[in-house]
Amino acid sequence: xxxxxxxxxxxxxxxxxxxxxxxxxxxxxxxxxxxxxxxxxxxxxxxxxxxxxxxxxxxxxxxxxxxxxxxxxxxxxxxxxxxxxxxxxxxxxxxxxxxxxxxxxxxxxxxxxxxxxxxxxxxxxxxxxxxxxxxxxxxxxxxxxxxxxxxxxxxxxxxxxxxxxxxxxxxxxxxxxxxxxxxxxxxxxxxxxxxxxxxxxxxxxxxxxxxxxxxxxxxxxxxxxxxxxxxxxxxxxxxxxxxxxxxxxxxxxxxxxxxxxxxxxxxxxxxxxxxxxxxxxxxxxxxxxxxxxxxxxxxxxxxxxxxxxxxxxxxxxxxxxxxxxxxxxxxxxxxxxxxxxxxxxxxxxxxxxxxxxxxxxxxxxxxxxxxxxxxxxxxxxxxxxxxxxxxxxxxxxxxxxxxxxxxxxxx
Amino acid sequence: xxxxxxxxxxxxxxxxxxxxxxxxxxxxxxxxxxxxxxxxxxxxxxxxxxxxxxxxxxxxxxxxxxxxxxxxxxxxxxxxxxxxxxxxxxxxxxxxxxxxxxxxxxxxxxxxxxxxxxxxxxxxxxxxxxxxxxxxxxxxxxxxxxxxxxxxxxxxxxxxxxxxxxxxxxxxxxxxxxxxxxxxxxxxxxxxxxxxxxxxxxxxxxxxxxxxxxxxxxxxxxxxx
Ligand SMILES: Nc1ncnc2c1ncn2[C@@H]1O[C@H](COP(=O)(O)OP(=O)(O)OP(=O)(O)O)[C@@H](O)[C@H]1O
Ligand SMILES: [Mg+2]
Numbered sequence: 001x002x003x004x005x006x007x008x009x010x011x012x013x014x015x016x017x018x019x020x021x022x023x024x025x026x027x028x029x030x031x032x033x034x035x036x037x038x039x040x041x042x043x044x045x046x047x048x049x050x051x052x053x054x055x056x057x058x059x060x061x062x063x064x065x066x067x068x069x070x071x072x073x074x075x076x077x078x079x080x081x082x083x084x085x086x087x088x089x090x091x092x093x094x095x096x097x098x099x100x101x102x103x104x105x106x107x108x109x110x111x112x113x114x115x116x117x118x119x120x121x122x123x124x125x126x127x128x129x130x131x132x133x134x135x136x137x138x139x140x141x142x143x144x145x146x147x148x149x150x151x152x153x154x155x156x157x158x159x160x161x162x163x164x165x166x167x168x169x170x171x172x173x174x175x176x177x178x179x180x181x182x183x184x185x186x187x188x189x190x191x192x193x194x195x196x197x198x199x200x201x202x203x204x205x206x207x208x209x210x211x212x213x214x215x216x217x218x219x220x221x222x223x224x225x226x227x228x229x230x231x232x233x234x235x236x237x238x239x240x241x242x243x244x245x246x247x248x249x250x251x252x253x254x255x256x257x258x259x260x261x262x263x264x265x266x267x268x269x270x271x272x273x274x275x276x277x278x279x280x281x282x283x284x285x286x287x288x289x290x291x292x293x294x295x296x297x298x299x300x301x302x303x304x305x306x307x308x309x310x311x312x313x314x315x316x317x318x319x320x321x322x323x324x325x326x327x328x329x330x331x332x333x334x335x336x337x338x339x340x341x342x343x344x345x346x347x348x349x350x351x352x353x354x355x356x357x358x359x360x361x362x363x364x365x366x367x368x369x370x371x372x373x374x375x376x377x378x379x380x381x382x383x384x385x386x387x388x389x390x391x392x393x394x395x396x397x398x399x400x401x402x403x404x405x406x407x408x409x410x411x
Numbered sequence: 412x413x414x415x416x417x418x419x420x421x422x423x424x425x426x427x428x429x430x431x432x433x434x435x436x437x438x439x440x441x442x443x444x445x446x447x448x449x450x451x452x453x454x455x456x457x458x459x460x461x462x463x464x465x466x467x468x469x470x471x472x473x474x475x476x477x478x479x480x481x482x483x484x485x486x487x488x489x490x491x492x493x494x495x496x497x498x499x500x501x502x503x504x505x506x507x508x509x510x511x512x513x514x515x516x517x518x519x520x521x522x523x524x525x526x527x528x529x530x531x532x533x534x535x536x537x538x539x540x541x542x543x544x545x546x547x548x549x550x551x552x553x554x555x556x557x558x559x560x561x562x563x564x565x566x567x568x569x570x571x572x573x574x575x576x577x578x579x580x581x582x583x584x585x586x587x588x589x590x591x592x593x594x595x596x597x598x599x600x601x602x603x604x605x606x607x608x609x610x611x612x613x614x615x616x617x618x619x620x621x622x623x624x625x626x627x628x629x630x631x632x633x634x635x636x
Pocket of ligand 1: 423424431450451452453454455456457458613
């Protein structure tokens with residue numbers, strides 16, 4: 001009876017109630033939307049690399065190593081020797097080791113030199129592998145694999161010829177134009193810095209950095225030169241090494257071994273740990289955003305409270321009548337509370353449906369423009385805590401009108 | 412079984428201490444139809460609210476149908492009212508956005524009578540008895556005429572077969588023909604249900620429908636200044 005009374009009473013006052021529902025659902029929409037974005041940005045960020053146990057670079061701060069090896073931000077101060085790579089990759093606790101070399105660019109996008117095994121071992125997100133949208137990984141010295149955004153923005157397709165620039169940035173004047181690369185593969189979008197990267201072989205990088213004009217001329221005649229036939233292009237140094245261990249238990253021991261290495265100053269970081277440390281440094285903005293959305297939801301719930309409070313005046317005869325035919329003051333209290341809950345429930349439903357629609361529309365746009373993968377389906381189960389908190393807040397916000405309603409009649 | 416008031420005083424605001432009611436002793440045996448008349452503003456509605464347990468007297472004892480209202484807590488008074496007393500007012504008798512059936516069900520809901528399917532039959536019987544067409548049973552009562560609404564209010568008052576029916580100027584919005592209709596239907600139902608009728612009005616022309624008539628100024632010793 002309470003439920004039927006509450007529903008019918010809301011329908012009867014639909015004009016003002018509808019307005020309240022719109023206000024509250026906008027508040028919930030913003031709250032859940034921002035919360036979802038925060039969540040997804042964080043997981044997109046902290047999952048930029050996964051399945052890599054250690055990243056090894058020259059001795060530098062872990063933040064710096066992380067920035068240049070994973071996000072291709074900043075410059076590696078020093079390289080590490082090829083000898084160190086070979087020593088590490090043959091260590092008995094190491095399952096696999098993939099070298100990477102940075103320093104060149106193409107139209108502002110970074111170029112990474114690596115081995116074909118990079119495409120097998122690199123993981124992002126929830127242990128997801130790299131997948132090819134077109135083509136395959138490189139087999140020849142001058143093969144090139146493009147990240148999804150690079151291919152998209154620059155409009156490259158399989159078979160296109162691409163010239164790398166020495167150094168970083170659009171303004172680089174030295175172009176390796178004698179030795180162009182051949183687009184052989186295009187990766188699927190990952191929502192990580194991989195999307196903004198061009199991948200070539202270490203030998204290819206070595207080749208374009210040769211200074212002997214005769215050697216360059218000779219190489220230009222063999223654009224199809226297979227990697228296996230180019231042993232003389234062996235790199236002397238690389239920027240960093242990604243390492244997977246046979247046993248995860250060994251990771252701290254092995255990290256210490258590397259960090260205290262006597263032959264060459266090396267440092268090793270655990271990418272997961274370093275990523276969440278980096279995220280922590282940005283948590284001020286993250287928390288400020290959370291606080292703002294909290295204020296938005298509180299103000300819309302205060303609006304709800306005000307609407308209910310002002311409606312009590314016109315409902316006075318109704319409440320008096322209910323009391324006269326035997327309703328307790330508790331019944332009136334519950335009636336007003338229940339109406340508030342119904343409004344919150346309707347608003348939450350509208351907000352969730354609206355958010356799902358918005359996300360499914362905006363998903364592509366956000367991925368291609370900000371490189372963040374957003375799950376389009378917003379599951380209310382993952383945000384059930386927020387919803388429960390919301391109902392709690394609604395209950396509290398409705399206490400003043402409910403109390404006032406309950407006290408409407410002497411007795 | 413009676414209504415008995417002793418040393419009852421009542422004022423709405425404790426600040427002014429202005430007594431509306433001051434009754435040394437008044438009692439009436441329950442049974443039959445009782446009529447109380449008095450001018451507007453003299454405190455008739457206030458007295459009825461005290462008898463119904465909606466208002467608590469500032470001092471004094473109130474006993475209705477053998478139960479002491481002043482000894483009950485608010486929960487017990489709610490229950491007592493829902494189970495034993497029917498109400499009909501001048502206006503705002505019904506909840507606008509509910510239909511006739513729901514309005515009557517609501518009164519049944521608050522009583523501690525058994526919730527059975529027979530209630531629907533009783534509601535339908537009462538409504539037909541009071542000449543409400545079945546088409547109008549499920550329309551929001553706000554869309555019905557004032558006369559129809561007052562008759563639905565009678566049905567609402569009788570659904571719990573109350574021992575006491577309190578009527579506070581229920582006819583003042585009705586014309587003479589409707590008033591006579593209303594009075595005769597009310598009287599018939601009171602006889603059928605063995606319900607005591609306590610009827611209040613300033614309109615002395617209604618006297619002849621009753622077998623006991625009280626003048627309000629005889630009950631209330633607090634005189635208008
Ligand atoms: N809720 C209230 N708060 C304060 N004073 C009230 C309240 N209700 C009534 N009064 C005052 O109490 C006095 C008696 O009011 P009451 O409604 O009992 O009169 P009444 O005899 O029923 O009048 P009427 O015939 O017009 O219905 C009036 O002077 C009125 O101003
Ligand atoms: Mg009155």
